[in-house]
Amino acid sequence: MSDRAFLAQLDGYGLTTAELHYYRPDAPSLLQLFVWQEYDLAPDFPVLLEFLDHWRRDIEAALHSVRIAHERLIRPTEWRAVDGVIPIQ
Structure with missing residues (x-):
């Protein structure tokens, strides 16, 4: 069984946090x-x-107001190919 949140992240979804400021009627x-x-x-x-x-x-x-923060947790990695051999002694 797979995790719904993980599958959503693979589809491009990111974690969204919203702060809602509000007034209650009472x-x-x-x-x-x-x-x-x-x-x-x-x-x-x-x-x-x-x-x-x-x-x-x-x-x-x-x-009253809504403040939104959004971050994609899974994204393409940043890497560069290194052509060469690094000896470890």
């Missing part, structure tokens, strides 16, 4: 923080946009 003067992480495709972020649509539809908390 405490409108208190700014709260929710951190969300999932594998997503930059720069369109379809998984994050789906989550934000869910937030707007089903959660009774008004969003």
Whole structure:
């Protein structure tokens, strides 16, 4: 059995972290923080946009701001071929 996250990374997905600052209806003067992480495709972020649509539809908390960080964890390696022999003594 293979890991879903690993397969997503091979397909070009990277780890996306979103900080959502929001106000709850029962405490409108208190700014709260929710951190969300999932594998997503930059720069369109379809998984994050789906989550934000869910937030707007089903959660009774008004969003103040969203800060996004994204990093591809698996990417082509950087190497250069060395033509020669290095003796080790």
